Amino acid sequence: MELSHLDRQLLNAAQKNFPLHPQPFKVLSDQLGIAEQEIIERLNILQQNKAISRLGAVFDHQRAGASTLVALAVPEQDIDAVAEAITALDEVNHNYQREHTFNLWFVVNASDQNVVDQVLEHITERFDYPILDLPMVKNYHIDLGFPL
Amino acid sequence: MIDPHSHNEVNEQQLRQILQEGLPLVARPYQHIAQQLSTTEHAVIEKIAELKQRGLIKRFGLVLHHHELGYTANCMVVWNIPDQNIEQIAQQLSQEPPVTLCYQRPRRANWPFNLFCMIHGKERAQVQAQIEALIKKHRLDYPYELLFSTRQFKQRGARYV
Numbered sequence: 001m002e003l004s005h006l007d008r009q010l011l012n013a014a015q016k017n018f019p020l021h022p023q024p025f026k027v028l029s030d031q032l033g034i035a036e037q038e039i040i041e042r043l044n045i046l047q048q049n050k051a052i053s054r055l056g057a058v059f060d061h062q063r064a065g066a067s068t069l070v071a072l073a074v075p076e077q078d079i080d081a082v083a084e085a086i087t088a089l090d091e092v093n094h095n096y097q098r099e100h101t102f103n104l105w106f107v108v109n110a111s112d113q114n115v116v117d118q119v120l121e122h123i124t125e126r127f128d129y130p131i132l133d134l135p136m137v138k139n140y141h142i143d144l145g146f147p148l
Numbered sequence: 149m150i151d152p153h154s155h156n157e158v159n160e161q162q163l164r165q166i167l168q169e170g171l172p173l174v175a176r177p178y179q180h181i182a183q184q185l186s187t188t189e190h191a192v193i194e195k196i197a198e199l200k201q202r203g204l205i206k207r208f209g210l211v212l213h214h215h216e217l218g219y220t221a222n223c224m225v226v227w228n229i230p231d232q233n234i235e236q237i238a239q240q241l242s243q244e245p246p247v248t249l250c251y252q253r254p255r256r257a258n259w260p261f262n263l264f265c266m267i268h269g270k271e272r273a274q275v276q277a278q279i280e281a282l283i284k285k286h287r288l289d290y291p292y293e294l295l296f297s298t299r300q301f302k303q304r305g306a307r308y309v
Contacts, residue, residue: 001217001218011210014209014210015209015210015211015212016207016208016209017209018208018209018210020178020193020196020197020208022176022179022189022190022193023175024177036175040173040174043210047173049216050213050216051212051216051217052210052212052213053170053211053212053213053304054169054171054210054211054305055170055171055172055173055177055210055211056166056167056168056169056170056171056208056211056305057168057199057207057208058206058207058208058305059164059168059204059206059306060204060205060206063203063204064204064308064309065306069253071259084301086302087301091307093302093305093306094302094303094304095300096222096297096300096301097299097301098224098295098296098297098298099295099296100295102259105297106302107306109306109307109308110307111308130258132258132259133256134253134254134259135253135254136251137251137253137262138251139251140241140242140250140251140252141248141249141250141251142206142242143206144207145209145212146212146214146219146248147245
């Protein structure tokens with residue numbers, strides 16, 4: 001969707017350190033000089049249009065639970081069916097096709113490593129394709145949101 | 149303001165579940181959560197502050213869908229960086245504005261790459277130019293590959309609880 005100047009201001013201001021105040025949109029209203037009600041309405045529209053996924057927390061992968069990045073090398077004719085089966089797994093939150101022999105990339109996350117291992121086992125039993133299990137060794141990026 | 153009949157202990161698991169799924173975009177979102185958890189608005193705010201303090205929450209705020217905002221060119225760049233150099237190079241790359249994620253991951257027998265950076269842009273050519281500029285600026289004379297995404301099948305927040 002096309003963003004207005006107001007949308008940009010809002011999205012840039014509210015991605016990090018969202019106010020921990022009983023009326024957080026009132027705090028943003030004071031910062032940006034936009035009426036509280038207008039901010040709430042606009043954000044709801046942006047969410048309906050899927051520009052906003054959610055207002056919430058991004059957790060530290062390692063402290064909050066266990067996760068890994070997985071890649072499969074799937075023959076072109078099977079990719080739709082395999083992608084659908086992977087997407088259907090509750091423990092998968094991101095699933096992308098990428099330009100590479102390893103063409104299906106997805107993230108598995110769960111409360112602990114045992115569950116992640118079980119999901120991987122399930123996948124390798126079901127699909128006999130080359131697989132990469134690439135858990136994070138170190139995160140260098142500090143997540144400050146995405147400037148628009 | 150504080151209701152003496154409701155206790156102010158917050159069930160951390162339940163709160164985390166709500167925070168990973170998302171808060172309602174209403175005037176008093178913490179009040180809304182407090183009602184769900186049978187606690188006070190103040191206790192909810194304090195608990196979120198504590199989770200941030202403990203480093204469990206890395207970022208608290210709006211999570212956007214890049215794709216729907218027109219950032220449809222999404223490239224995962226992978227490098228094979230000698231182990232002794234990876235720390236320094238990863239630190240440098242993670243500071244660069246176009247880089248939205250920067251992770252070290254293990255090499256495998258059929259996978260020689262150990263550094264992963266994500267770059268989002270509106271057009272493929274622009275993303276390619278940004279990557280070339282990074283390579284030049286940081287003298288990244290190492291094997292690498294560009295894995296542009298062609299289809300997005302699923303994108304939502306992680307569920308840990």
